[in-house]
Amino acid sequence: MKKTLVTGAGGFIGSYLTELLVEQGFKVKAFVHYNSQGNWGWLENSRVKSEIEVVLGDVRDYDSVFDAMKGCS
Numbered sequence: 001m002k003k004t005l006v007t008g009a010g011g012f013i014g015s016y017l018t019e020l021l022v023e024q025g026f027k028v029k030a031f032v033h034y035n036s037q038g039n040w041g042w043l044e045n046s047r048v049k050s051e052i053e054v055v056l057g058d059v060r061d062y063d064s065v066f067d068a069m070k071g072c073s
Helices: 012-023 041-045 062-069
Strands: 003-007 027-033 052-057
Touching (some): 003 012, 003 062, 012 027, 027 041, 027 062, 052 062
Parallel strands (some): 003 027
């Protein structure tokens, strides 16, 4: 089974894409913008919350994106 990385997964569109991919059988790593509360945005109340791997970071930080991509196809 392929694992995919969704950046912006805590946003409106990204959260729906994440849920759709999980429902279609993908393993999903959700890249969510870091905040001091540790909030996952729209994914907080997601029905697939227990089935995704959430990574907090910032897409402007090369190292955090590089690390998040490990294991994804």
